[in-house]
Amino acid sequence: MSNPTTPVLEPEVDVRPAQDLAKPWKTVVFNDPVNLMSYVSYVFQSYFGYSSEKAESLMLEVHEKGRSVVATGGREAMERDTQAMHEYGLWAACQPESGSV
Amino acid sequence: MAAIDARGDDVVLKLEDNERTLMLTVFTDLAALLAEDDDGSDRPDSENWEARLGMVDRPRPDDPALLRLFPDVDPEDEERSEEFRRLTEFDLQQAKAHNVRIVLNGLSRSSPITLSRDEVLAWMKGLNDLRLVLAVRLGIDTEEAQEDKYAHRSELDESEDLTLTLYDFVTWIQDRLTTTLLADLEGNDEE
Numbered sequence: 626m627s628n629p630t631t632p633v634l635e636p637e638v639d640v641r642p643a644q645d646l647a648k649p650w651k652t653v654v655f656n657d658p659v660n661l662m663s664y665v666s667y668v669f670q671s672y673f674g675y676s677s678e679k680a681e682s683l684m685l686e687v688h689e690k691g692r693s694v695v696a697t698g699g700r701e702a703m704e705r706d707t708q709a710m711h712e713y714g715l716w717a718a719c720q721p722e723s724g725s726v
Numbered sequence: 727m728a729a730i731d732a733r734g735d736d737v738v739l740k741l742e743d744n745e746r747t748l749m750l751t752v753f754t755d756l757a758a759l760l761a762e763d764d765d766g767s768d769r770p771d772s773e774n775w776e777a778r779l780g781m782v783d784r785p786r787p788d789d790p791a792l793l794r795l796f797p798d799v800d801p802e803d804e805e806r807s808e809e810f811r812r813l814t815e816f817d818l819q820q821a822k823a824h825n826v827r828i829v830l831n832g833l834s835r836s837s838p839i840t841l842s843r844d845e846v847l848a849w850m851k852g853l854n855d856l857r858l859v860l861a862v863r864l865g866i867d868t869e870e871a872q873e874d875k876y877a878h879r880s881e882l883d884e885s886e887d888l889t890l891t892l893y894d895f896v897t898w899i900q901d902r903l904t905t906t907l908l909a910d911l912e913g914n915d916e917e
Contacts, residue, residue: 656869657867658861658866658867658868658869658871658872659854659857659858659861659866660854661897661900661901661904663901663904663905663908664850664854664900664901664904666908667850667904667907667908667911670908670911671907671911677911677912704799704810704814707799708799708814708817708818711795711796711797711818712818712821712822712851713851713854714795714851714854714855714857714858716794716797717797718797718798718799718800718801718802719799719800720800720802720803
């Protein structure tokens with residue numbers, strides 16, 4: 626079999642400090658007037674696998690307090706969760722645990 | 727009058743002709759909005775692989791509707807948000823465009839439209855994105871602004887009133903579809 630020369634791409638090197646990766650991060654969901662309470666509860670149950678009770682209480686926290694931390698963990702996992710929330714159309718952010726939010 | 731029923735593994739959506747035509751129009755508009763660059767031009771396909779690999783800078787959208795669909799990963803960290811946008815926004819855009827294609831595909835069938843559970847999920851996401859865009863166009867950015875809009879409905883001009891009617895209609899469809907999938911999850915809880 627022939628093996629044509631394929632262009633080699635320089636992999637993106639992650640230069641963030643090691644402690645940055647170990648530091649806990651969080652996925653925060655913010656309130657907005659558009660997202661339906663039923664939909665937000667559905668997303669928390671189906672994406673995170675939370676019980677209906679937990680999903681409901683997080684949803685109410687978003688609704689009443691304007692925001693809720695819906696997951697914590699490593700930076701990459703929290704970025705993945707935030708990206709998933711954005712695909713669902715929820716207004717979410719990934720922030721370091723020490724962040725002001 | 728539109729109606730939604732769960733039937734075995736499928737969900738059946740009945741739409742009047744005018745409702746289906748209106749939905750086709752607005753979802754075609756949403757597909758176009760998702761395909762747009764910030765200058766309003768279509769992105770050439772040749773740039774797609776570079777975008778997929780995070781090699782193309784993606785400017786923060788100027789259009790508030792696009793910014794709501796593609797928010798900053800951290801509103802308090804501009805630099806990280808910029809980097810995250812470069813690395814992930816293409817994938818998010820593709821996912822959203824895929825959902826809208828599934829909606830358009832369903833709407834192109836004649837009513838009653840039979841949707842699988844997977845299609846229902848794509849519809850829920852697509853309807854939600856549509857509602858986010860309509861809300862921005864209507865100036866609904868807070869719960870107070872939303873209440874105000876309904877309280878002063880009689881003062882709205884014709885076009886805004888029509889947009890609000892459409893917003894209510896797609897809200898109703900999204901809520902019904904969500905209730906259907908929530909009932910599935912609750913059914914699983916009991917097993």
